[in-house]
Amino acid sequence: MRKVATGSKLALALCMVAALATSVLAEPSVELKAAKAIVKHEAVDPQTEFAVGDTVFVWSKLLGLKDKTATHVWKKDGKEVWRMDHTVKNNSYRTYSKRRSIKAGAWSVEVLDDTGKSLGELSFTVK
Numbered sequence: 605m606r607k608v609a610t611g612s613k614l615a616l617a618l619c620m621v622a623a624l625a626t627s628v629l630a631e632p633s634v635e636l637k638a639a640k641a642i643v644k645h646e647a648v649d650p651q652t653e654f655a656v657g658d659t660v661f662v663w664s665k666l667l668g669l670k671d672k673t674a675t676h677v678w679k680k681d682g683k684e685v686w687r688m689d690h691t692v693k694n695n696s697y698r699t700y701s702k703r704r705s706i707k708a709g710a711w712s713v714e715v716l717d718d719t720g721k722s723l724g725e726l727s728f729t730v731k
Contacts, residue, residue: 632667632668632669633666634723637662638650638651638663638726639660640660645698652728652729653728654729654731655730656707656731657705657706658706658730659703660703660711661702662676662701662726664690664698665696666692666699669692669695669697672718673690673691673717674689674690674723675688675716675718677714680711708730708731709730710729712726712727713726
């Protein structure tokens with residue numbers, strides 16, 4: 605059995621602590637997609653244009669928000685029409701919100717953290 609030098613153990617431990625601190629202290633972020641379906645926690649065939657009457661799902665992958673709340677804010681033609689809060693259970697967490705029988709217009713969904721800070725926004729059109 606090979607012995608690892610004490611200096612090597614210390615260097616390995618410091619690298620592990622640095623990696624953990626980076627993942628815990630990283631700025632929260634979000635990835636967003638709009639689609640007509642969600643399968644196995646993923647958006648299927650993401651799109652930027654939908655037809656009147658479609659059901660539109662907005663999928664988000666939230667990073668760095670464990671034990672916090674993220675809010676999907678739906679807007680039509682620049683005006684808020686609905687919001688949904690999501691309790692984030694892990695550092696990497698996927699969730700979605702949806703609108704049924706959607707109406708024509710310029711739509712967007714903004715994701716806010718629990719302080720109201722915008723983490724990202726997705727726009728799409730319904731014709």
